[in-house]
Amino acid sequence: MIDRLFTWFDNRLAISRSGRHLLNKIFPDHWSFMIGEIALYSFIVLLATGVFLTLYFVPSGQDVVYHGIYAPFDGQTMSAAFKSTLDLSFSVRGGLLMRQMHHWSANIFVGSIVVHMLRVFFTGAFRRPRELNWFIGTTLMILAIVNGFLGYSIPDDLVSGTGIRIAYSILESIPFVGSYLATLLFGGVFPGNGSIIPRFFILHVLIVPLVIFGLLGAHLGLLVKHKHTQFKGNGAREDNVVGAPMWPTFMIKTTGFLFLTTAVTVLLGAFVQINPIWLYGPYIPFHVSYAVQPDWYMGWLDGALRVMPSWELHLPGHMIPNVFFPAVLLPGITFNVMMAWPWIEAAFTRDDREHHILDRPRDRPVRTAVGAAVLAFYFVLFGASATDVLANYLSVSLNVVLLSFRVLCVVVPLIVFPVTYKICTEMSHTKGAGKRKQYNIIVRGEDGGYSAVPTEAYAGYRHEVLEPIDVDSVDLSGVMGEPEPTGTAGVYQIPRDYR
């Protein structure tokens, strides 16, 4: 029966000819490869929970009077968007769970994309031939952040409304076109003619997800085309892929992983409160609350807005406002450099060869140190988004906290760079660093002498000795800060006295 069904499709789609390579596609086994899967699966969770939410959410800025379950707001005027979000949280069966899952899932989505990118960056997986996929991936990250912000904005609560106000100011700050962009998007000078909630809504549920969906397809298509990268060892070479096949091993494991990702999201939605909008209240332009913070992935931007000194650029008859520098220029530089990184690195290393074997971060000290320093900079900015909370918590003057962060965002990267560089080069020099520990058992022999017998790292685990790589197959020369390979027979050793 199943065979007849298959034959029917096969005769029309030629699955037997083209499906073979999909059946056989090999997935190397490494934990870090699952991070991208988390991103993919949280996108699925987002779509599923998001569809549920659209059934009840009213994307409208129209004023309505609330007479619902939540007594503290009884009789209060609020937007239909806010009211429907309250109803979703209190009246719709399972609505609060879906809302909280959706919000958690968005945080997990952006988070796993960022960690996935870090993995790709630090292991050099973006190098030829995967530059395009890195470019697509970076675009996906930006879209994920943008869509997260849009979704966070549409309930029209006090905190997100303040966020929209700041977004308007950022838009307004763009030289030449800022005031036009702002009035076009908002339908007039702030708060506009009430079109911002429906516009953000359609961007959030249709336009941006559609672009994400398309780019995700391209991202995965290129992944199949290029095949996976892999770490050294276990017989891995530049011209093969070693691991488990798509069918059946990976198929079963990854589907299980989809449900595990879902499970974590459901449990967070069940037990960890997120975005309790009924505690913030509806957005009222002249109200504001203490400790207004965006979702975590916008934290660095908020921090940048805070640590920026009070400078503006005044030109004859024109000006470049303060917020332009931290909120337009900084992200602009960040994302452009990020997208261009494969080409920037290749320009320095003059390495234009195809790479399918991944680097260990310590073996590329300069790249790793650059990445760590930049990451440290954004971590400091992220911390700076909590200046008021920190000042309160530590009972220190706000001025001291802010000034410290201004200093830290310069100093920390300058410290992190050399320290990371040093750790990398030291680890490269240390024999056996990063290998699994193997214990020795001291055995007394027949003749009374002692000898050490190495055990297996884990019972039943056969430790794979890293295979010597053929120097010709991997280009090690000219890589930034990379010691020249020496030694014989393709084994490369780093001289002890290399600095």
Place this chain on the structure above:
Amino acid sequence: MPDQHSQDEKTGALVSTDAPQFQVAAKNPKRIEKVAALTFFVSLVAFAGFGAAFWQNASNAMLGGTLGVGFLGFGAAMVIWGRYLTPRGPFEEERAMMATTREQHDEIVADFVVRGRVAFGRRGFLGAMLAASGAVFGIVALFPLVRSLGPLPKKSFYHTKWKRGSYVSTVDGRRLKASDLTEGSLATVFPENDLGGALSQTVLIRVQNGGSVVTMPGRETWGPEGYVAYSKVCTHAGCPVGLYEQLTKQLLCPCHQSLFEVTKGGIPIFGPAPRPLPQLPLYVDSSGYLRAQADYDEPIGPGFWERGGTA
């Protein structure tokens, strides 16, 4: 270890199922199967529990707890299955380099050029017409269509609804008299024609019990009877400057912590705000009502390109 290629040359299938890679990964498959089955059973019970919880309209924790445990068991069982009860491998697949040969490259370029020449050679006029028509559509799409999204800014950034003689009102429309606020207290006020307005919002503070408050030279008459009024829209990113520190007479914006000096013309003394808060000139009329002498004398709120001016 796959020393030889583990893929069949002819069919492309993985090596024969007799090969050691095809043994399951588990040492004791029977026990693993039991564990996985039990895990599936847990998920089955939890899913059923979710159904019951939904039916009974149980709490969020009950709904999410049952559903979460259901997915957890379901996923865990599958991972156990995939990890231990499938061929242990490793398998190997060949990978061709992406780079193409010179011949392949030349061939496709030649094909592209030759065929293209048939269609586009000597069709320069047609190409020009295509470009012209497309350009017209582009302009039409950009101007009337995109333009219709909203009004042009025009002078809307330069004015608020405050004007000469506007009564200083609370959000519910009550006109404030000079006797209404005590020393050190404040109110958010609007002109009567824009109650609750996002741009007209103004913070009215009674800094002292009487006498004129002169915050800057040239503003001698702006602060009658101990009152001053500033735009409540932060000059940094537009948040409401909502916190007044009575003791130091400073206004703090809770978004990015800019601090403004109330008695010195609203100048920013800390944080990212680059410009003073615009001050609203007030007067007290013969009936004792607080009223505006005029609109703000500069654009309120954050900067924008056309604003110009000095700090």
